[in-house]
Structures are given as C-alpha cells and as structure tokens.
Amino acid sequence: MNHTLLERRFNTLGPYTPLFYDQPLEFVSASGVWLTDVNGDRYLDAYNNVPHVGHAHPHVVEAIRSQASALNIHTRYLNDRVVEYAENLLATFDRRLDRVMFTNSGSESNDLAFRIANQHTGHTGVLVSDFSYHGHTRALAEVTTGLRCDEGIGNHVRTIRIPDLDGADLGRSESEVLTESLGEVDSAIASLQEHGFGVSAVLFDSLFSTEGLNRVPGGYVKGLADRVRAAGGLVIGDEVQSGFGRTASAFWGHQNHRIVPDLVTLGKPMGNGHPLGGVVLPAALLDEFGPRNMYFNTFGGNPVSAAAGQAVLDVMEAEDLMARAAATSRVVREQLELLRTKHDHIGPIKGTGLFFGFEVFSGPVSESASRPDAERTKRIVERMRRDRVLISRIGRDDSVLKMRPPLALTIGEAEMFLDRLFAAIQAVA
Amino acid sequence: MNHTLLERRFNTLGPYTPLFYDQPLEFVSASGVWLTDVNGDRYLDAYNNVPHVGHAHPHVVEAIRSQASALNIHTRYLNDRVVEYAENLLATFDRRLDRVMFTNSGSESNDLAFRIANQHTGHTGVLVSDFSYHGHTRALAEVTTGLRCDEGIGNHVRTIRIPDLDGADLGRSESEVLTESLGEVDSAIASLQEHGFGVSAVLFDSLFSTEGLNRVPGGYVKGLADRVRAAGGLVIGDEVQSGFGRTASAFWGHQNHRIVPDLVTLGKPMGNGHPLGGVVLPAALLDEFGPRNMYFNTFGGNPVSAAAGQAVLDVMEAEDLMARAAATSRVVREQLELLRTKHDHIGPIKGTGLFFGFEVFSGPVSESASRPDAERTKRIVERMRRDRVLISRIGRDDSVLKMRPPLALTIGEAEMFLDRLFAAIQAVA
Incomplete structure (x- = not known):
C-alpha cells in the first residue's frame, strides 16, 4: 500500500469513500479481465461489472476518442450519433418500451423513474426490497434499505422481504414461499393505501444482488408486478446490475422473470465506465411526463456518451459476449457445484450467468447451529486478494461471495479463477 | 434541417427534449469556438459554456483517450489520478473548503449538497430565487422556479426575488433596494421558522443567470448568506454557471461577492463536456456526513473523469484563459455599451466576464410604456442563427440575450461576433 497516496486521498476525498481490502490496492492499468497494480502485479478481476466488455477495451476507447x-x-442540437444509439438500444427491449431518456448514472435514472411514476399515478407510495440499494439521490436515500443512509426509510415506503429458496427459505415448499411472499406484498400495498400514500411504484433489481442473489419462487416477480399494477402503480425494473447480458440467459434481467416493466433504469455497464445511464419507457408515459416538465439533462445524450454506449453494444455483438458468458457460466456453475460437494459449509450456488456466489457458513449447512459467517467470508475475499483475484461479498449478513467478472472472461480465465477460489476455500475452511 | 433525423429523434427520445431554433441545427464537428453543421457551414459559438476551454480541445481529448x-x-481502489486532480481543484478554493466529493453532474451535486445541509442542520427549509434552476432530481424539482416542473414548489421552500439594479430595480436607490431585498430574506426565514421547517440552506447561482444576469446591490449576497447562517442554515454556492473563471474577475463566482459558501456545487464546464461534477466542502461537514451515510458514487472520481477535469485546469493555465477572457470581455462590454447608445430599446449591459447580455424592449427603455419584448429577442436569436452565430435568451420574460461563449474566444472572434450582433440588432430594430 502506498501510505502517502492514502493520506493524500484522506486529505482531499476524506476517509469515508469506501476502499476495498485491509490493504487497499492501487491499480495503474488494465486490459480484458486483468488489472495491473503499481508494483506491476497482475490481478484477475472477478468483481467489476462496470468495465463490462473488458477493461480499457480498444474499440470503446477509440469510439470515445x-x-x-x-x-x-x-x-x-440534432446529432445522429445519439439517435442511432437510441434506436439500437431500444431494439434490445420489448417493443412496448420504445423511448429512452439518457442520464449520467443509475442514480439519476432511478430518481427520474420515481418522478415519472409519481406524476403518472398521482401517488407517492413505493415498494422496495428490505435489503436493497438503488442510488444516492435524496429521493433514493429514502428507499435505501441495504446500506447506511441518515435519512431513514420514508413514510411513503413499504419494504418487502424477497424470498430466497437457496437462502432463508431453503428447504421450504416453493408454492408455500410464493403464497407467503405475495401475501406480504398484498399487506404492504394495503398499508400504503390505508395511510393515504397509494401505490406509485415498485422498484427492484431482477437479480436481487444486494440481497444476496436470491432465488425467488417461479412467478414471484410476475405476481409482484401484477399486484402493484392492480393497485395502480408502475413497475420499475432496475437493470443496473442485471442488464446488458449479465445473466447470459437474457439481455435484460426482467426477461428472465417473463415480465415487461413500465420503466427500465440503466447505469453501470452501459458505457463500460463512461458515465452513462438511462430510463427506457413506453411513449405513452413519456407523452405524459414530457409536456408537464421541462426535463433537460446537460450531459445526457451527448454524442461521446452515445458513442461509448454504442461501442459496448458493438463489442457485445462482435465478440459474441452473451453466448460466451453463457458457456463460461456453465463451466463455472458445474465447478462450483463440485466445490460444494467437498465443503459442507458452503450454501447453494446462487446467481445467474456471470453474477454468481454462494453463502459461507460457520459450520455444515445441514446443521441448524450453523450461521452465515461474515468473518470467514471476509477471509476468503482477503485470501483471494493475496492470490491476486478480485471478488467481494454481499447479502444481509455480508456472507455471500460476490463474483461478477467483466463479461469478457474466457473459459481459460474462469478456470484460473476457479483454481484460486478452490484453494482459498480450502485454506479458509 | 434533416427531417428524417428529426423524426427518428422524436421516435426514440421523444419530442420534448428541447431543441434550439425554429429550424434545428445538426452539428457534426467543432474546434475552438467554431461548430460545423451537416452542410459544412461553420457557426461561431457564443452560447455554449460546457465546452469551456474550446470544443474538442486536443489536450482534453488526449487526456481522456x-x-x-x-x-x-x-x-x-486507490488511484493517484483522482487524488492529484482533487488537490489541484481544491487549491483554487478558499482553504476552508478542503474536501471534494465527485459526482457526474450539477444535478447530482446540488442534490447531494441538500442531503448534507439537511442532515447538518436537522432542518428542511430552503431558500431559492423565485426564478432559478439547479437540476432535475426530485429534490431539486421541488425548488425549481425558473422552468416547468410538475411537482410544484415544496412546502419547505421559500422563494425570494433577486434584486436587479439593471432590471426591475433600474433607477432605484441601491441602498433602498438592498434594504428591501434583505427584508424579504428576513421574512422568508421567519416564515420557514414559523412553519416548523427551520432553515437548512440557501441555494443560489452567483451570476443569477436564469434570472437574467441580475446586478444585485453591493453586499446583497453577503447579507443573504449572513442571514441564512444566523438562522442556522448553510450557504450553497452553485458554481455550475459562474465557476471555472467564467466571470474572468474570479475563478469562482462567489468570490466576486466576497463570501465563502459552506458548500460549493460544480458541473457543466468542469470536464469540458465529459460528465463530471462535484461538491466542495469543509472537512468538518464531510466528517459529519461521512460516518452517517455510505455514500458511494460509481462513476464519481473515476480516473478518466479526473483526467478530463485536470486537463481543463491545465488548459486554463497553459492558455491563460482567465486573463484572455478578462481582456476579451472588456472589448465586448465597451462595444455593447456603444451599441446601446445607438439603439434605445436595449437595456443596460448585464453580466460579468464571458457571460453577458442585455434586455430587449418593445420601445425606448426610457418610455414607461416599453415592455420586455420576448418576440423581438427571439427574432434577434434567429437572425443570429441565420448569420451563423449561436446565442440564446434567458430571464423571466425570455427577453434577455444570453451570450456565453467558450472561454477560448479570442478578441478577433469577439469582434466578428459583435459585428454580426450589431447587424442583427439593426435588422430587428
């Protein structure tokens, strides 16, 4: 660690901006899934989803330049670059979602989606998961349940527990969990209505990543969406984590749940690191919001941001990244299932495509005294760092390994990653 | 105009995103203060402040690439690029302002400043100008007075009229206007306190640009800041318009008013078009907010954005842009004063440095029947477009010409601009 740089950082950005690892890493260059630190050591990146098509991808860099x-x-002013990108981006969505408003981040996108939903419904009530994060604006701070926000949950917010057949609901009947979870949704909606807030929207991440990559019962997301719509609310699909082929099984996470949201919000991977986000919506919603609000986003839709976004779509197609991610993720999952047979303190393999993980327990998962083990999980993450692989952890107990490499990960690189993960699990067993 | 492109834009971005001019312009390239449209025609840009050091400046482009x-x-992870930029940026501020939180836009910055002020004071009450704009998030929509927002002004917001010795208060005694205006501030503060909101912050643009470049009485801004602080609130200086040497007389607009805000918000010109913003604040405020909130901005402070921001500072210094802007603005102001002697329907020359304008009236300014003339102002703007110069208009009545070229404008280019402006004023007289 570079002490001087750390001190200089504390003296300018302050000590609160989170830093990974007990000994933070200082990177200077990167390519594909490989990062090089200030000492010349190379790390395999199995964590970062923002450099979606690979770090410093030459096609993206050249498009920006x-x-x-x-x-x-x-x-x-008119510019064909932004229009062309908008057309190509919209072509990846269900045809009902035929308009896009460009922003600079997922936070700006979710904040805007709330404005649209509030104005459309005339209501303010919001449903969110009880352990989630959707951005840092004040309107989003009021719905933040998965990390520290001084504002606290707004009066107009009801939180719902997202079921997890591979977690808290392990071993229970899927249909029973479904009935119970949707009953909780009904109660939350009833409470919003009783208190006069009405239902404006539900906002959720299709991967339930902050929650810990929950496996929900079949029909849960559709049931949730149906109930919110029946109450007059809109469905906001936050694709910041699950979008752009991350799940490999669909370009957009919501497609895995067989629903079409009313509003889709985009961020992180959209520009491969260039600040770019967006809200995708039906013309009917935009035709309502547009005349009522002079919405102008200075940087949103500028041609350089559009070029970065278009380059990401181009690389995904040219390098067949979704199909590659599907193949790679099959190898990863097979191997992780194998790992699980060898280590009884590892929970079910979670996630979809190239966002995967598992919970780490204090003892055999089958023993009722075993608990999610944040400390052991942290030691695995730190051990992987020592072995020059970047991963992290998520979930309510900080006990689910979070593995989410750039989509460019090859099968060979996945195997290197798995070797080191196996060694780390063995070492920290 | 390219009809097909316009239709394609409407079918993707919708028809509500504002477009300049009756016949919108389509630009394809730019350099310095010159934009080239799709037909190869070159336009002198006397409007855009985002490309602060000049369009497509090679040093900025190369830094990004x-x-x-x-x-x-x-x-x-640690990165020296962002720390170095933070140090150089902070060096331009009063030493009390010694921390920076990077964001991706002025909207994200002002939204964050509100969160910090609310949490610091424990109050929610906000003072803003009665004709202003500070961004598009929901928290900012509630304080938007200068353009259409469906949310309407929040209950916790009090609006104050910004005096204008060259506008609504023309001819009145400066001390009388000062007393009256600060009295209005006192009343607004008292109202917030009576209604239980307390005073969290005042948010203002040092140039009062949306308002129409108001010339406020000496001591007005200081009096406003003093009163807000006496009531326990914080002073938020929005430098999105007035910062980075735009006024030529000071690097930051608030310095012209001899105050140091508690929070300074940055946006537009900061990255010469690259999405970049920030909140500058004293360590004491960050030390309060930091532990209470896990604030993380994914793109904020990434090394590419930092490189863009650093490149802007570098070019400003290498090309001595502030001193050049000061010299150029003197020529511009002299010539505009001369123009005014020839056309009695032109109000006092307004603004500072390279953000200038004047109000256009229906008849001689001296005649009481004369009114701000939005239609005539629009005709001047459209005539300038025909003559291939870009300007716009602002103010409560859309009757103040808004001229705000990139800081890179040379004196020769300023003279070309003035020639065409003189011709346009003559033609639309």
Missing part, C-alpha cells in the same frame, strides 16, 4: 475529437455537445 | 486506454475504475 474519435467522437470527443469531433464533437461533444448537448441534445439541444 | 490516454487514461481510458490505461484504466477506468471506481474509487474503491
């Missing part, structure tokens, strides 16, 4: 050297301007 | 091709990652 080329457009930035020609023109970077806002949308008050 | 170079860093993007090496590494783009979030702040959970």
Whole structure:
C-alpha cells in the first residue's frame, strides 16, 4: 500500500469513500479481465461489472476518442450519433418500451423513474426490497434499505422481504414461499393505501444482488408486478446490475422473470465506465411526463456518451459476449457445484450467468447451529486478494461471495479463477 | 434541417427534449469556438459554456483517450489520478473548503449538497430565487422556479426575488433596494421558522443567470448568506454557471461577492463536456456526513473523469484563459455599451466576464410604456442563427440575450461576433 497516496486521498476525498481490502490496492492499468497494480502485479478481476466488455477495451476507447475529437455537445442540437444509439438500444427491449431518456448514472435514472411514476399515478407510495440499494439521490436515500443512509426509510415506503429458496427459505415448499411472499406484498400495498400514500411504484433489481442473489419462487416477480399494477402503480425494473447480458440467459434481467416493466433504469455497464445511464419507457408515459416538465439533462445524450454506449453494444455483438458468458457460466456453475460437494459449509450456488456466489457458513449447512459467517467470508475475499483475484461479498449478513467478472472472461480465465477460489476455500475452511 | 433525423429523434427520445431554433441545427464537428453543421457551414459559438476551454480541445481529448486506454475504475481502489486532480481543484478554493466529493453532474451535486445541509442542520427549509434552476432530481424539482416542473414548489421552500439594479430595480436607490431585498430574506426565514421547517440552506447561482444576469446591490449576497447562517442554515454556492473563471474577475463566482459558501456545487464546464461534477466542502461537514451515510458514487472520481477535469485546469493555465477572457470581455462590454447608445430599446449591459447580455424592449427603455419584448429577442436569436452565430435568451420574460461563449474566444472572434450582433440588432430594430 502506498501510505502517502492514502493520506493524500484522506486529505482531499476524506476517509469515508469506501476502499476495498485491509490493504487497499492501487491499480495503474488494465486490459480484458486483468488489472495491473503499481508494483506491476497482475490481478484477475472477478468483481467489476462496470468495465463490462473488458477493461480499457480498444474499440470503446477509440469510439470515445474519435467522437470527443469531433464533437461533444448537448441534445439541444440534432446529432445522429445519439439517435442511432437510441434506436439500437431500444431494439434490445420489448417493443412496448420504445423511448429512452439518457442520464449520467443509475442514480439519476432511478430518481427520474420515481418522478415519472409519481406524476403518472398521482401517488407517492413505493415498494422496495428490505435489503436493497438503488442510488444516492435524496429521493433514493429514502428507499435505501441495504446500506447506511441518515435519512431513514420514508413514510411513503413499504419494504418487502424477497424470498430466497437457496437462502432463508431453503428447504421450504416453493408454492408455500410464493403464497407467503405475495401475501406480504398484498399487506404492504394495503398499508400504503390505508395511510393515504397509494401505490406509485415498485422498484427492484431482477437479480436481487444486494440481497444476496436470491432465488425467488417461479412467478414471484410476475405476481409482484401484477399486484402493484392492480393497485395502480408502475413497475420499475432496475437493470443496473442485471442488464446488458449479465445473466447470459437474457439481455435484460426482467426477461428472465417473463415480465415487461413500465420503466427500465440503466447505469453501470452501459458505457463500460463512461458515465452513462438511462430510463427506457413506453411513449405513452413519456407523452405524459414530457409536456408537464421541462426535463433537460446537460450531459445526457451527448454524442461521446452515445458513442461509448454504442461501442459496448458493438463489442457485445462482435465478440459474441452473451453466448460466451453463457458457456463460461456453465463451466463455472458445474465447478462450483463440485466445490460444494467437498465443503459442507458452503450454501447453494446462487446467481445467474456471470453474477454468481454462494453463502459461507460457520459450520455444515445441514446443521441448524450453523450461521452465515461474515468473518470467514471476509477471509476468503482477503485470501483471494493475496492470490491476486478480485471478488467481494454481499447479502444481509455480508456472507455471500460476490463474483461478477467483466463479461469478457474466457473459459481459460474462469478456470484460473476457479483454481484460486478452490484453494482459498480450502485454506479458509 | 434533416427531417428524417428529426423524426427518428422524436421516435426514440421523444419530442420534448428541447431543441434550439425554429429550424434545428445538426452539428457534426467543432474546434475552438467554431461548430460545423451537416452542410459544412461553420457557426461561431457564443452560447455554449460546457465546452469551456474550446470544443474538442486536443489536450482534453488526449487526456481522456490516454487514461481510458490505461484504466477506468471506481474509487474503491486507490488511484493517484483522482487524488492529484482533487488537490489541484481544491487549491483554487478558499482553504476552508478542503474536501471534494465527485459526482457526474450539477444535478447530482446540488442534490447531494441538500442531503448534507439537511442532515447538518436537522432542518428542511430552503431558500431559492423565485426564478432559478439547479437540476432535475426530485429534490431539486421541488425548488425549481425558473422552468416547468410538475411537482410544484415544496412546502419547505421559500422563494425570494433577486434584486436587479439593471432590471426591475433600474433607477432605484441601491441602498433602498438592498434594504428591501434583505427584508424579504428576513421574512422568508421567519416564515420557514414559523412553519416548523427551520432553515437548512440557501441555494443560489452567483451570476443569477436564469434570472437574467441580475446586478444585485453591493453586499446583497453577503447579507443573504449572513442571514441564512444566523438562522442556522448553510450557504450553497452553485458554481455550475459562474465557476471555472467564467466571470474572468474570479475563478469562482462567489468570490466576486466576497463570501465563502459552506458548500460549493460544480458541473457543466468542469470536464469540458465529459460528465463530471462535484461538491466542495469543509472537512468538518464531510466528517459529519461521512460516518452517517455510505455514500458511494460509481462513476464519481473515476480516473478518466479526473483526467478530463485536470486537463481543463491545465488548459486554463497553459492558455491563460482567465486573463484572455478578462481582456476579451472588456472589448465586448465597451462595444455593447456603444451599441446601446445607438439603439434605445436595449437595456443596460448585464453580466460579468464571458457571460453577458442585455434586455430587449418593445420601445425606448426610457418610455414607461416599453415592455420586455420576448418576440423581438427571439427574432434577434434567429437572425443570429441565420448569420451563423449561436446565442440564446434567458430571464423571466425570455427577453434577455444570453451570450456565453467558450472561454477560448479570442478578441478577433469577439469582434466578428459583435459585428454580426450589431447587424442583427439593426435588422430587428
């Protein structure tokens, strides 16, 4: 660790911006899934989803350079770059979702989605998972349940527990869990209505990643969406984590649940690191919001951001990244299932595509005295760092390993990753 | 105009995103203060402040390319690029303002400043100008007075009229206007306290640009800040318009008013078009907010954004842009004063540095029947477009010409601009 740099960081950005690891890493360059630190050591990145098509991808860099050297301007003038990108992006959605509003982050996107939903419904009530995170604006702080926010949960917010057949609901009947969970949704909606808030929206991440990659009963998300709509609310699908082929089984996470949200919010991987987000919605919703609000986003939809976004779509297609991710994720899952047979303190393998993990317990999962073990999970993460592989952890107890490499991960790299993970699990067993 | 592109835009982004001019312009490239449209025609840009050091500046483009091709990652790892930029940015502020939180836009910055102020004071009450705009998040929609927002003004918001010695208060005694205006501030504060909101913050743009570049009485801003602080509130200086040497007389707009805000918010010109913003604040405020909130901004402080921000500072210094802007703005102001002697329907020359304008009236300013003339102002803007110069208009009546070229404008280019402006004023007289 570079003590001087850390001190200089504390003296400018402050000590609160989170840093990974007991001994933070300082990286200077990267390519594909490989990061090089200040000492020249190379790390395999099995954590970062923002550099979606691979770190410093030359096609994305060249698209940004080329457009930035020609023109970077806002949308008050016409520019074909942003329109072309919008068309190509919208082509990946159900045809009902035919308009896009560009922003600069997932936070701006979710904040805007709330404004649209509030105005459409005339209600303010919101349903969110009881352990989730959707961004840092004040409106989003009021619905933040998965990390520390001083605002606290707003009066207009009801939280619901997301079921997990591979976690808290392990071993229970799927239909019983479904009935119980949707009953909780009904109660939350009734409470919002009784208290005069009405139902404006439900906001959720299709992967339930902050929650710990919950496996929900079949029909749960559809049941949730149906109930919110029946109460007059809108369904906001937050695709910041699950979008752009991350799950390998669908381009958008909500498609895995066989629903079409009313509003889809985008962020992180969209520009491979270039600040880019968006809200995708039906024309009917935009036609309502548009005349009532002079919404203008200075950087949103500038041609350089559009070029970055288009380059991500181009690379995904040219390098067949979704199909590769599907193949790689099958190998990963097979191997993780194998690992599980060797270590009885590992919970069920969770996640979809290239966002996967498992819970780490204090003892055999089958023993009722065993508990989610945050400390052991942390030791695995730190051990992987020592072995130069980046992963992290999530979940209510910080006990679910979070593995989410760039989609560019090859099968060979996945095998290197698995070897080191096996060694780490063995070492920390 | 390219009809097909316009239709394609409407079918993807919708028809509500504002477009300039009756016949929108489509630009394809730019350099310095010159934009080239799809027909190859060149326009002198006397409007855009985002490309602060000049459109597509090669040093900024190369800084972005170079860093993007090496590494783009979030702040959970150490990186010297972001720390170095933070140090250089903070060096431009009063030493009390010694911490920065990076964001991706002015909207994210102002939203965050509100969170910090609310938490610090334990109050929610906000004072804003009665014709202003500070961003598009929901928290900011509730304080938006200068454009259409469906939310309406929040109950916790009090609006104050910003005096204008060259506008509504023309001809009145400066001390009388000062007393009256600060009395209005006192009343607004008293109302917030009576209604139990207390005073959290005042948020203002030092140039009062949306309002129409108001010339406030000497001591007004200081009096406003003093009163808000005496009531326990914080002073938020929005430098999105007035910062980075725009006024030529000071690097930060608030310095022209001889105050140091508690929170300074940054956006637009900060990355010359790259999405970049920030909140600058004293360590004491960050030390309060930091432990209470796990604030993490995914793109905020990434090394590519930092490289773009650093490049803007570098170019400003290398090309001596503030001193040049000061010299250029003197020529502009002299010539505009001369123009005013020839056209009696032009109000006092307004603004500071390279953000200037004047109100256009229906008849001689001296005649009491004369009114701000939005239609005539629009005709001037459209005539300038025909003559290939970009300007716009602002103010409560849309009757103040808004001229705000990139800081890179040379004196020669300023003279070309002035020639065409003189011709347009003559033609639309």
